[in-house]
Amino acid sequence: MNQSINRLFLLLLLAVLIAPAVAQTKKATATTSSSNQVKTANGILEGTLEKSGIRSFKGVPFGAPPVGNLRWREPQPVKNWQGVRKATQFGPRAMQLPVFGDMNFRSNGVSEDCLYLNVWTPAKTGKEKLPVLVYFYGGGFIAGDGSEPRYDGESMAQKGMVAITVNYRLGVFGFFSHPELSKESPYKGSGNYGFLDQAAALKWVKANIAAFGGDPNRVTIAGESAGSMSVSAQMASPLSRNLIAGAIGESGALVNSGFDPVPLAEGEQNGVKFATSIGAPSLAQLRAMDAQQLLNEAGKPGMGRFVPTIDGYFFPKSPAAIFAAGEQAKVPLLAGWNSEEMTYRALFGQEAPTKENYTKLVQKLYGPRAEDVLKQYNAATDADVPQVATDLSGDRFIAYSTWKWIDLHSKTGGKPVYRYLYSRPRPEMVPEMGNASAGLAGGVVKDSIAPKAPPATGAVHSAEIEYAMGNLSTNKVFAWGPEDYKVSKTIQEYFANFVKTGNPNGGSLPKWPTASGNPVQYQVIDVNTKTVTEKNRGRYLLLDELNAKK
Numbered sequence: 001m002n003q004s005i006n007r008l009f010l011l012l013l014l015a016v017l018i019a020p021a022v023a024q025t026k027k028a029t030a031t032t033s034s035s036n037q038v039k040t041a042n043g044i045l046e047g048t049l050e051k052s053g054i055r056s057f058k059g060v061p062f063g064a065p066p067v068g069n070l071r072w073r074e075p076q077p078v079k080n081w082q083g084v085r086k087a088t089q090f091g092p093r094a095m096q097l098p099v100f101g102d103m104n105f106r107s108n109g110v111s112e113d114c115l116y117l118n119v120w121t122p123a124k125t126g127k128e129k130l131p132v133l134v135y136f137y138g139g140g141f142i143a144g145d146g147s148e149p150r151y152d153g154e155s156m157a158q159k160g161m162v163a164i165t166v167n168y169r170l171g172v173f174g175f176f177s178h179p180e181l182s183k184e185s186p187y188k189g190s191g192n193y194g195f196l197d198q199a200a201a202l203k204w205v206k207a208n209i210a211a212f213g214g215d216p217n218r219v220t221i222a223g224e225s226a227g228s229m230s231v232s233a234q235m236a237s238p239l240s241r242n243l244i245a246g247a248i249g250e251s252g253a254l255v256n257s258g259f260d261p262v263p264l265a266e267g268e269q270n271g272v273k274f275a276t277s278i279g280a281p282s283l284a285q286l287r288a289m290d291a292q293q294l295l296n297e298a299g300k301p302g303m304g305r306f307v308p309t310i311d312g313y314f315f316p317k318s319p320a321a322i323f324a325a326g327e328q329a330k331v332p333l334l335a336g337w338n339s340e341e342m343t344y345r346a347l348f349g350q351e352a353p354t355k356e357n358y359t360k361l362v363q364k365l366y367g368p369r370a371e372d373v374l375k376q377y378n379a380a381t382d383a384d385v386p387q388v389a390t391d392l393s394g395d396r397f398i399a400y401s402t403w404k405w406i407d408l409h410s411k412t413g414g415k416p417v418y419r420y421l422y423s424r425p426r427p428e429m430v431p432e433m434g435n436a437s438a439g440l441a442g443g444v445v446k447d448s449i450a451p452k453a454p455p456a457t458g459a460v461h462s463a464e465i466e467y468a469m470g471n472l473s474t475n476k477v478f479a480w481g482p483e484d485y486k487v488s489k490t491i492q493e494y495f496a497n498f499v500k501t502g503n504p505n506g507g508s509l510p511k512w513p514t515a516s517g518n519p520v521q522y523q524v525i526d527v528n529t530k531t532v533t534e535k536n537r538g539r540y541l542l543l544d545e546l547n548a549k550k
Contacts, residue, residue, distance in 0.1 A: 035124070040208045043081040047119075048088050054157045056120045057212070058147075059091035059108070062204035063115035063197065066169065071287050072181050072193060075115055075200040091116030093145035094170045095291055097299045100143055107147040112291045114167050117201055118146050120153035121162045123213020131500045132162045132214040134205060135469075136198060138225030138252070138462065141259065142171045142305075155470030159496040162214035164205065168197035168230075172298035173291075175306035177267035178275065180283035182311075189311030191267050195233050196314060199240040206243050220246035220499045224465050225398070228252035228335070229259060232405050233308070236319040241329035246502050248495060249335035250422075250468070251398050251461060253405030254319045256547045259307055261318060267309035274303065323405065326412035332502035333409050334495070336420030336522065337402045340458030341394035344386045353385040362392075369546060376539045390458070391539075398461070400543045407540070410515055418504055419515040419522035421532075422464045424487045425456050430479050464525075467491050483527045491525050 036055055037046045047057035063075030070076060092111035123130055135151055137144035146165030153163025168174065174194030181190035206216045221244050223231045228249040234240040235247055236254070254260055262270075272281075278297040280286045286294070298306070310317060322328050344353055351357045358379055363370040379388040395403075410417040429436060456463075466472045467488040472480045494504035494512065504512050512523045513531060520534040 037084065038126070038211045040211055042078045044084045045087040046084045050120075050154055052154060052158055054120050054122055054154050055212075056118070056154065057087040058118045059089050059116045060087050060119060061091070061115060062117050062166075062201045065113035066115060066173075066193070067112045067291075069287060071112065071173070072176055072178075072190065072283075074185075074193070074196045090118060090145075090147035091167065093147065094167055095173050095295050096139075096143045096170050097295060098143075099299075100139070103139065103143060103145070104149055105145050105147050106149065107145050112173065114169065115197060115200070116146070117164055117166045117204070118153065119162065119164050119209075119212055120157040121212045121214065122157050122160060123162065126211045126213055128213035129210075129215040129218075130160060130162050130213050131218040131220065132164065132205060132209055132216075133499045134164045134166060134202065134219060134221045136166055136168070136221065136223035136227035136230040138223065138227045138465075139170070141174065141194060141226045141229075144170070144226065149474035150465045150471050151469060152471055152474060153469075155492070156496065156499075159470075159492070161496065161499050162209060162212055164201075164209075166198060166201040168194040168201075170194060172274075172294060172306055175308055176271055176274070177264065177306075177309050177311075178271035178283060178286075179268045181271075182264065182268060184283075187311070187313035189264055189309065189313045190271075191264070191306075191309035192261075192311055192314040195230065195237065195308065196239075198230055198234055199237065199243075199314070202234065202240050202243040218245050219243065220248060222248035222250070222495075223252075224250035224462060225252045226259075228402070229254045229257065232319055232323075233315075235329040235331070235333075235409075236322040236327075237314050238316065239314055244329055244331055246331050246498065247329070247333045247335075248498065249333065249402065249405065250464060251337045251341060251402060253335075253401045254308070255323060255401050255405040255408065256320055256544075257398070257401035259305075260320070261308035261310045261315050264309045264311055267307070270304075270306075274298070274306075277303075320404070320408070323408035323412060326414070328409065328413065330414050332415045332417070332498070333406065333413065334418040334420070334498045334504055335402060335406050336422060337394070337399045338459040338461060338463060339394075339421060339423035340390055340425075340456055341399055341461045342390070342397040343456075343460075344389035344393055346393045346397070347389050353389060354382045355379055355385055358385045358389055361389075366546070372542055376536075376542050387457075391536075395539060395543060400540055400547075403540045404544065406515060410520075416503065416514045417516065418498070418512055419520065420512075421522060421524050422459045422467075422491070423524055423526045424459050424463070424467065424484070426460070426463050427479050427481055427484060428455065429477055433477060436477075464491065468495050487525065487527060487529075490529050494523075494525075 061078045090107040092109045093107040094114040146167045151165050156163040177191035221231050229252040231247050231249045232253040275281050362373050366373045377388050377392045379385045466475050468491045470492045497506040498504040510529045513521045
């Protein structure tokens with residue numbers, strides 16, 4: 001009898017001890033699953049807890065799918081959803097052809113239904129008020145995606161911020177203008193849909209980022225190439241300039257560039273010509289056309305590009321005029337370009353880079369102003385030509401417009417401006433790449449017939465992205481070494497400090513002065529990062545003068 005009582009007592013004791021443990025386990029499980037959930041204005045999202053401890057939310061909708069009658073409309077609000085929406089897979093990328101042949105995507109296919117963003121956050125609660133980085137991808141406004149590994153936000157999130165990549169419409173879907181579109185529009189304009197997508201994403205961030213632990217009043221926008229041009233566009237636009245606290249531009253600005261917005265009437269007429277040429281002159285016919293067919297038609301040789309418009313809404317006037325008048329976002333700016341944005345071969349083609357050929361080429365390009373150009377871009381001997389012609393080629397391509405943006409904002413922005421020149425050449429490719437060469441968009445182009453391109457002598461266009469975002473390890477093409485990781489640590493720390501404080505300086509980093517002096521000082525970012533004084537301002541002033549007389 002006593003034995004039975006003792007056994008019963010032990011069982012009861014075990015039950016008492018085990019019950020709380022089981023309850024605690026259940027509670028912990030519930031907490032773990034719900035900790036990856038965030039309640040947004042449209043509904044609950046469930047993301048992924050990465051091994052690093054960063055929470056990621058991929059494929060988050062910030063606009064209604066721009067399909068059917070919403071093709072070529074400003075982005076519309078997202079419809080609310082019931083229950084929990086999984087946010088564990090990148091959404092589809094915007095409609096695009098494989099233009100560069102070297103972009104690496106993790107997105108869920110390609111579709112007109114592309115208005116998604118991705119969030120990486122170190123915050124454990126919605127009360128942490130961390131600074132926010134919103135990154136716009138490059139790709140010439142015809143390609144690119146927020147899923148590309150080089151833009152991945154996990155490494156930046158580990159620096160103590162919420163990092164976001166944003167999709168936006170491209171090409172004919174993003175920048176097509178037409179009189180019928182302007183007529184039906186509430187603001188009587190058309191075009192700029194890609195920029196309107198970015199502005200809608202910034203509004204989404206303002207309304208929702210606190211739930212991810214971000215501070216809606218500390219949002220820095222950044223981007224490279226077309227993404228950098230987008231940063232300058234968002235700074236200039238009245239729709240978004242009050243939504244940002246800082247800006248980072250890597251190689252590109254919509255200021256005296258080849259992609260500057262044209263008058264609305266010109267954009268509309270370009271649209272009419274395109275529509276007529278493909279046998280779909282009416283808006284109804286254009287909207288009824290299959291998305292892939294429309295993309296293919298727009299991508300045919302000789303079709304030209306679809307450029308932004310001064311639509312009276314997103315752009316009340318040209319960005320250059322807005323910056324000159326001091327009507328842009330009054331925020332700190334960190335911007336610059338790379339030491340080999342374009343090679344001398346872009347000018348010479350198959351011609352030998354001799355002083356004689358260089359002189360003839362400049363005379364052909366600049367006519368009566370050739371002597372002025374040869375004075376600023378002076379090659380005393382044949383040996384000087386490759387570097388001088390590389391400088392001229394890079395300035396013509398993207399460095400001059402970036403310089404102009406920085407120069408204008410430093411005069412009218414009323415906030416600190418930090419300028420850089422990124423000069424670290426990428427290392428050799430890994431042996432497995434074989435006979436491949438670097439592509440303009442940042443990956444590689446494999447061609448078994450073409451001779452292997454000579455190694456770059458400077459930092460080529462887009463070379464800094466993986467370094468700046470802390471993503472060297474995601475790129476398996478190049479044989480990264482200790483010096484590359486040293487450069488990456490430097491530039492990523494500069495960027496992270498800027499996102500947090502509006503100032504890149506901090507810790508043991510080499511001191512980076514503002515670009516406000518005369519002459520201007522800027523930071524050369526390389527293995528031995530240092531401050532230098534501008535010596536070639538005359539080049540940009542001349543290009544400025546030539547641009548004004550176009």
